[in-house]
Amino acid sequence: MRKHFLKTGVVALVALALLQSCKKDNSPNNNGNNNNGGGNNNGGSTVITPPNNPAIASTQGFFLDGWQAKTFATPESPKAVEKPKAGAVVVTVDISQVITKVSKNLFGNNTNPFMGQYIDQPVLMQQLTDLSPNILRFPGGSLSDIYFWNGSNKAPDDAPAKLLNANGAENDAGYWYGNNTADWTFTLDNYYKVLQQTNSTGLITVNYGYARYGTGDKPAEAAAHLAADWVRYDNGRTKYWEVGNENYGNWEAGYRINPADNKDGQPTILNGAIYGIHFKIFADSMRKAAAEVGNTGFKLGMVTTEADEKNNTSTIIPTWNSNAMATSGTSPDFYVVHNYYTPYMQNSSPEVILATPANVTSDMMNWVKNSLDKAGLPQKPVALDEWNIFSTGSKQMVSNVAGVHAVMVLGELIKNQYSMASRWDLANSWDNGNDHGLFSNKSDEPGAPAWNARPAFYYMYFFQKYFGDRMVSSSVTGSPDIISYGSSFLSGQAGVVLVNRSSLDRVVTVNIKNFAAGSKYYYYTLNGGTDNAPFSRKVYVNGNGPTGESGGPASYKTIAANSAAIAGGIIVTIPARGSVFLVAEGK
Template sequence: MASLVAFAVLLSCKKGSKPNPDPTLVVDPGNGGSTGPITAPTDPSIAASQGFFLDDWQGKTFSKPATIAAAKPTASTSINVTADFAQVVSKVSKYLFGNNINPFTGQYTDGVTVNNITNLSPNIIRAPGGSLSDVYFWDMSAYGKPADAPEHLLKPDGTVDAGSGYWSGNVNDSWSLSLSNYYSLLQKTNTTGIITVNYAYARYGTGDNPVAAAAHLAAQWVRFDKGRTKYWEVGNECYGNWEACYRIDQSKNKDGQPAIITGELYGKHFKVFADSMRKAAADVGATIKIGAVLHESADNGNPTIVTGWNPGVLGQIGDKADFYIGHNYYTNFNENSNAITILNTAEASSKTTMDYLKGALQTAGSAQKPIALTEWNIFSSGSKQQISNIAGVHAVMVLGELIKDQYGQASRWDLANSWDTNHPGDDHGLFSIGQTGLADFTPRPAFYYMYYFQKYFGDRMISSSVSGSTDVVSYASSFNSGEAGVVLVNKSTTDQVVNINFKNYYTGSNYYYYTLKGGTDNGEFSGKVLVNGSGPTGDFGGPANYKNISASVSATSGGIKVRVPARGVVFLVADKK
């Protein structure tokens, strides 16, 4: 707090001036900043839902980009955005920009791909995939499995799944990802990990004590890791009938487990895992945080979701979990959603999920702890929504809402996935893989939106509001180096001109911005993104030189004004005085 107050005074005293004691004295008239005395910003308390994910928070320094002069829009407008530098909503957790990695998408040793991920700066990458963690044995040789793992697993209806199999951490084929190359990627990209251990093995294992065997396997991974990874999850979506832990063959089980999993059972097992993993961490001198799986909504009427999951888990788990995990795919499953339906989910669903998880903890009498959204994306399908410009705009809104709602951690699903020729475009990957006519690991539109969000969003979110339009959404921020910024989203189908005013902030000479929008292909769901007018050389993705594109620059004299393109975003930062 003290540093922020000192910083505000420094702003007002810049170049030998003194804090302005007279509210009638006009300072910097018409430049989009304050015209009188300013109120110093004050950081709010760290929310319980953020907790230790902010322990290593650091301030950000804005680096001015290369620029090209841009004329201000001349059209009049009634749309005004006001951002208040003194009203800090939250510090920004660097772990909100994470992603997931899939073991079946290659070894991630290509220099261009590694460079793109480094530029993206996800800060945290979750492995070894979602449901694949159920069958993942980190220490096994290629294509191996433990002797006490059944030949095949069961389908939700109890029949044998002849196509089921297992995964190992030591597959070195080009199409797979070895555990060693996962660790290598983290190091190359200056990224930390979040690892999901195999909980399902505690269910389908055929040994005398499958829970102990699975917990020991997880603990051995912690020992092998030797402190490289701080964040760990026990299981993935364990409440779902698509997971290997959902139904087991009771005739092969030796510790009396039910055929169908319950939240209560998972909670009991979680405690065994947590104790074993913490003992392992102590053995190697590491400190770890362990997350437990909750369900993110009250969708107990869905037959694929175990009814009463959260109360069952929380009734058993006590204080053993360090954080709680939810997933959110925002739109309805396999719905051919239109663009505005997708965009409107970002604000509503982010808050609903946080409120529901907090409420579940409160109802159970459990302490509020950090919330991690370790998977998020959209389920919309049928019109190539997942690989479109709209997916990028939605990603911007999700990031803004996650900061506003004070999540501690989030990881988008996923860096790369797979191309289904029967359902082209139903692919969550941030990078292409297997797409006809497109080089593997070509960045898709969402990559560019997420890249520029981090580049132009500061270390603190400050309050902002929009008047004159329900189609324009704003997310404002401040940098520790003194600059103020705002991200503007236009959900409408027409361009919008917007005035921006910063309260409690003395604006400097210029403002810098990037404008991102889709192309004219594929109706609402363009597969392209244009950055300040520069686009891809082919039919998909964005400009290869994205890191070197000059920002638009305009003088703050006369006010800060920009045109936000239809279904596009402007990322803007204003100079400090």
């Protein structure tokens, strides 16, 4: 994060669809289902087109190794609800048009050393396990470039006590250490315990800054050796690694050094070509270490910018991507981007915030693809391992709107075929609501218990719970404010996640094509409250809200799903700036 905030079943699915395509039912009830969620109405009989099976995109690659299909568990004791009358908004989901398999690695998050030794916090650990992020990145953030994984309170002798900021002024280095057992920080060994307890995979960012500010004879080799020793200590527990954090930015340690203290001829200001050369040094050392410990799945990511550097010349190193890619060549296994979507440090409205996910996500992917094309390099997986919003001033980051934004980002990441993503971050600091944390940091949030889950937690929890193993095409007519993301389950159900960006409730009819519909559909409705309008700190799940001033219902796992009959149409109300997570039964 920027320092400003410290911060298997493919054959089975096709076979199922082919079996369904042979089914014909001329009954009136089935014709009704066809018009409102069943399939194609073709002269009184249903003809179902089987789904396609697209290849894994190069931008996803090995991150989908071990992909597994999902089985939807029918909700126990759902609550029957009355349907609203159909309106003008229609969402069409086509099960036959598969866009991509869904990577479980897109639901990740960032943990960090300033959360404290939270392994002993049962409330947080249970919520984190329920969230099932699958990927947890560590140790940062900008802290990665001043982090010494094997130290306790002392840096290496060749790490200076002072570092230069972008303007050339000296500041205390403020190093962080992996073996510091103080209660205000977080040890590396506890990070490994959290991965084990939450059934998550690690993503480790090694200290690149040390390759710049180190005062030894060969600082890049020294930093690479330190990283390789971490790979050895890790002993095969972690597959995904990356070299540095946002090193193209003038806020990062190592951006500027004193050349008089440097012994291998590095320039005062970092550039992409130097980083690319150093990346290969890191890659050689770390891959050798991985081979020594039998880590055959080891993959290493390279830092890239998320947009054209010409638009950020005051803070971003120009031509970073082109120069870094030229000197690193084919050495990276994947490419890393970060994005905070909204205008930096502006008091943005809900309309501005919720307009960003689609364009920003696609533009970012296109930028990396074009950078690789221009460099003459093959396309490889693209990972977004930090994302959130930068809006401040009205508690936007901790609001229901941030939760709706999270839903849209997840949908767009799947649609644009990213390989992996990790939201920033699990816990940060309150700062009057300018807090990226998914949870409050202990009890620093007024009116909230320790480790209180913010609204985005609930939106991300229900997204993963109600989204299938494949994204399928979906479209909306009748309103530009309604966004849809369709999915299918190998177990035979169809799903759709619906978002309402407007300030008014909307009634939506969902038609599902090429689908043999069952009898019921199930859904959860999430929306904000009336507090701190329009940025409510609360979220309601099927009408159930928090007992305190912020967050959501503690009973989120046991709240009954809403349910209605598919016959007569799948029709739901999406609350203003809210979402509906819906799954329809198949036959």
